[in-house]
Structure formats: C-alpha cells, structure tokens
Amino acid sequence: MFSTVKGLVESNNFTSLPPIYVFPKKPEDSMLSTAETVPIIDFSLLTSANDPDQRCKAIQDLGNACRDWGFFVLINHGVPEELRDEILRASCSFFELAEEEKREFAGNQVLDPIRCGSSFNVKVDKSFYWRDYLKLHVHPSFNAPNKPPGFSEVLQEYSEKTREVADELMKGVSKSLGLEADYILKRMNVESGSQLLVINLYPPCPQPEIAMGLPPHTDHGLLTLLIQNELCGLQVQHHGKWIPVNPHPNSFLVNLGDHMEILTNGEYKSVVHRAMVNKKATRISIGTAHGPSFETTVSPAPELVSESHPPAFRGIKYSEYLELQQKYQLETKSCLDRVRISTSEINNY
Ligand SMILES: O=C(O)CCC(=O)C(=O)O
Numbered sequence: 001m002f003s004t005v006k007g008l009v010e011s012n013n014f015t016s017l018p019p020i021y022v023f024p025k026k027p028e029d030s031m032l033s034t035a036e037t038v039p040i041i042d043f044s045l046l047t048s049a050n051d052p053d054q055r056c057k058a059i060q061d062l063g064n065a066c067r068d069w070g071f072f073v074l075i076n077h078g079v080p081e082e083l084r085d086e087i088l089r090a091s092c093s094f095f096e097l098a099e100e101e102k103r104e105f106a107g108n109q110v111l112d113p114i115r116c117g118s119s120f121n122v123k124v125d126k127s128f129y130w131r132d133y134l135k136l137h138v139h140p141s142f143n144a145p146n147k148p149p150g151f152s153e154v155l156q157e158y159s160e161k162t163r164e165v166a167d168e169l170m171k172g173v174s175k176s177l178g179l180e181a182d183y184i185l186k187r188m189n190v191e192s193g194s195q196l197l198v199i200n201l202y203p204p205c206p207q208p209e210i211a212m213g214l215p216p217h218t219d220h221g222l223l224t225l226l227i228q229n230e231l232c233g234l235q236v237q238h239h240g241k242w243i244p245v246n247p248h249p250n251s252f253l254v255n256l257g258d259h260m261e262i263l264t265n266g267e268y269k270s271v272v273h274r275a276m277v278n279k280k281a282t283r284i285s286i287g288t289a290h291g292p293s294f295e296t297t298v299s300p301a302p303e304l305v306s307e308s309h310p311p312a313f314r315g316i317k318y319s320e321y322l323e324l325q326q327k328y329q330l331e332t333k334s335c336l337d338r339v340r341i342s343t344s345e346i347n348n349y
C-alpha cells in the first residue's frame with residue numbers, strides 16, 4: 001500500500017481528522033515548559049585553533065549539553081545558508097511529484113537505500129502519524145532518487161558538508177569525555193559509517209491538537225543534525241517536560257542518538273523528542289543521522305566502565321539494532337530499553 005498524507009490532504013476537503021490519524025495522548029503529553037532554553041554550542045569555538053582556552057571551554061560546554069540534555073543548538077557551523085535553502089526547496093519539489101512517481105521509491109526493508117512512505121511503519125503503527133518521509137542511505141554509498149532534476153546533486157553536497165560537521169562534533173564529544181579526539185570515529189568505524197538522510201514532510205493538519213507528526217522517540221545512531229523550514233514543531237523532553245525548540249537562524253538542531261548513549265555507558269543521553277503538526281502550512285524537516293558502520297557492534301567503551309559504573313547496555317550490531325527498532329511501533333518503548341541491562345543483572349556484575 002502506498003499512500004501519503006499529502007495525497008490525502010489534496011484529494012479531500014475534510015474539516016476533521018480521519019480516525020486512523022487520531023493519536024492517543026496521555027495527560028503528561030501536554031506538560032510544556034518554556035522556562036528553560038536549550039543549550040547553544042558555537043561550532044567555530046569548538047574548532048578554533050588560535051584560542052585554546054576558548055576551545056577548552058567550548059568542549060566543556062558541549063559535554064554539559066550532552067550530559068544534561070542530549071540536545072543542543074549548533075551555531076556558526078560553516079555550512080552555507082544557500083545550501084540549506086536549496087535542499088529545503090528541492091525537498092519540496094520531490095514531494096510535489098505525482099504519487100505514482102514517488103511510489104517508485106517506496107522501498108520495503110529498513111536497510112533499503114531509498115525509502116519513501118508515510119507514518120513510521122504502517123505495518124505495525126496502530127495510529128498513523130501526520131508525516132510523509134523520504135529516507136536515503138547517503139554513506140558509505142550515496143543513494144538518491146533520480147528526480148526531480150538537480151535533487152541528487154544538492155543532496156550529495158549537503159550530505160558531505162553535514163558529515164564534516166558531524167565528524168568534528170564527534171571529536172569534540174570524545175575530548176569532552178577525556179578520550180583521544182578520534183576515539184569515537186575509530187571505535188565506531190565512522191569512516192565507513194552509516195549516514196541516513198531523512199526528509200520529513202508534515203502537511204497542514206485540520207486538527208493538530210489530536211494528531212502527531214512523530215511521536216516521542218529517540219534516534220538510533222550517534223548524532224543527528226536537523227534543519228527545518230520556517231515552521232517550528234520539534235519538542236525535546238527535559239526533566240519530564242516538553243520544551244519547544246525555536247532555532248536560531250541557520251543553526252543545526254543536534255540530538256544525540258541511542259548508540260552514543262550505549263557507547264558512553266549512559267554518561268551522555270539520547271534525547272526523547274517528538275514533532276508536532278500545525279494547521280497553517282506544510283512543515284519540512286531534514287535530519288542526517290550519523291552512525292557507526294552497519295557491521296560495528298556497539299557496546300559501552302571500556303574506558304567508561306568501572307566497578308561504580310558497570311556496563312549498562314549489552315553490545316549489539318548496528319544493523320541488528322535498526323531491524324529491532326523497525327519491528328515495533330515507534331512510541332511503545334524506546335529501543336534502547338531492549339538492550340539495557342537490568343539492575344538485577346548489573347548486581348551480578
Ligand atoms: O521533524 C522534526 O522536527 C523531528 C524529526 C525527527 O525526529 C526524526 O526524523 O527522527
């Protein structure tokens with residue numbers, strides 16, 4: 001079955017949400033807080049060669065953001081604003097293709113290099129999410145649809161630029177843990193690592209308060225860099241409250257993924273986040289998720305395991321983790337919990 005939210009919106013003149021899209025909400029789902037603001041990390045300071053004190057402070061700030069939030073806004077990252085505008089524009093054009101044309105890229109399995117679809121996994125989702133997506137494996141081999149014209153070139157350039165930023169961030173994260181700069185890059189085989197580019201399209205929704213763009217979830221992989229068009233919708237969970245994220249112009253929203261939490265033995269957190277929808281206009285977000293190579297078994301780094309910090313996770317091959325996550329509905333239980341070592345098991349350590 002191939003159907004999209006965009007197709008549905010354009011072929012119906014409805015005023016109420018089709019029941020399959022009604023998302024069951026719990027009271028805590030509406031606990032919003034605007035009192036706290038997310039940390040901001042200045043990329044140019046992290047990498048600045050001429051001021052070691054400033055760099056040291058930036059690395060410390062990065063560590064604190066990873067520990068307390070698992071999320072931060074990255075400014076001065078050096079990826080040109082024109083490229084960001086271009087990829088947002090080109091993504092819109094892709095979703096403007098006819099449904100039959102998009103169907104060619106539907107894919108099937110989680111490891112298929114190109115997958116276009118709706119919701120998360122319509123085979124297991126009990127209620128559908130108000131989003132369409134295009135997911136591309138852009139590294140170690142680059143894959144992209146061959147239409148609309150020029151799309152693939154923009155995607156490739158954007159993938160390469162974000163990859164450079166992600167590598168630098170991983171160096172900073174390693175250093176913030178007291179490890180060698182290239183520790184994560186080497187241990188996670190990032191040179192042949194996976195990079196997944198996900199374009200989310202959230203069409204205007206007739207009843208946004210009862211629908212969900214993407215339910216609370218964590219991302220797999222090490223870290224994700226996200227951009228969006230002018231519409232906000234991302235919320236991150238912090239101390240049990242939902243914090244709406246209003247990004248600075250031309251910034252990346254960066255969240256740590258499950259494999260960073262596993263690798264750091266829980267020291268750094270994979271943040272729970274969700275995407276809300278709105279009535280006004282179509283929201284687009286584009287994430288690039290940077291992970292280990294598919295063959296890498298990720299387990300807590302021995303340097304971060306001790307008697308007082310026994311291993312909190314079982315080792316698991318990255319590709320197996322992806323398959324495991326795809327098997328279940330996104331919102332039921334974090335996939336991370338499926339590899340977490342329980343307290344009673346820890347006591348036998
Ligand atoms: O659209 C957003 O703001 C979030 C997207 C997201 O969380 C994802 O693609 O995993």
Ligand SMILES: [Fe+2]
Nearest residue numbers: 217218219273
């Ligand atoms: Fe996500």
